[in-house]
Amino acid sequence: MIDFTQLIQNENMKIYRRLRTVIMFILILMFNLLFGVLFSLDNGPGQLTAWDAVDQLSFLYFLVVIFSTVVAADIVAGEFTWGTIKLLLIRPWTRSKILGSKLLSVICFTLLLTAWFLVTSIAISFILFPNQPSVIFGQEANPFAYIMEKLLYSYIDLLVITSFSFMISTVFRSGGIAIGLSMFILFTGNIFTMLFNPIRYLLG
Structure with missing residues (x-):
């Protein structure tokens, strides 16, 4: 158990020490701030409130999905790309433990990135918009509960996509191919779902 914990710590260090990860967190903050300012400039009296703005900024969650997909697709394939997989395999750890630690590290990363997205969007919204009864949700509704459920x-959905990306990463030894295929699945998944949805043909 101690060895497995050390493996998880090692994988987390690999993720968070990279400049790419820092840029991801900064981009989420900057995009939330950018669109928050744009919404506030277009906001007239009695329009968007703070919780309304949080709900409007939720469309930026696709950034979290993209960044998580990139990390999941690269976490195993990147070891082969950089040649560091040999350092892992010579250690007294089974491959299942190595893959398990990487998968848990990816899940922890998605949770942290999601929390960062939520905190930044709420903070920016309450700075730029008035804390008044919601126009969209109404006075009796609980906007925080709705946003958390959403x-x-x-x-x-993010977990499903990152799981596919992680699976692709374990199959392909090239980080570029793994990330490319993951991005393809991410952006075309809804198209295939729409095309092969049986309800579409029943209604027709």
Whole structure:
């Protein structure tokens, strides 16, 4: 158990020490700030409130999905690309433990990135918009509960996509191919779902 914990710590260090990861967190902050400012400039009296702005900024969650997909697709394939896989295989750890630690590290990364997205969007919204009863949700509704529920559903989709990306990463030894295929699945998944949805043909 101690060895497995050390493996997870090692994988987390690999993820968070890279400049790419820092840029991902900065980009999420900058895009939330950018669109928050744009929404505030277009906001007239009695329009968007703070919680309304948080809901409007939720469309930027696709950045979290893209960044998580990149990390998941590269976490195994990148070891082969950089030649560091040999350093892992010579250690007294089974391959299942190595892959398990990498998968858990990716899940932890998605949770942290999601939390960062939520915190930054809420903070920016409450700075730029008035904390008044929501125009969109109404006075009796609980906007925070709605946003958390919406985020939970989005996170489930994120887990599915990152799991596919991780699977691709274990199959292909090239980080570029793994990331490319993961991006292809990410952007074309909805198209194939729409084309092969049986309800579409039943209604026709």
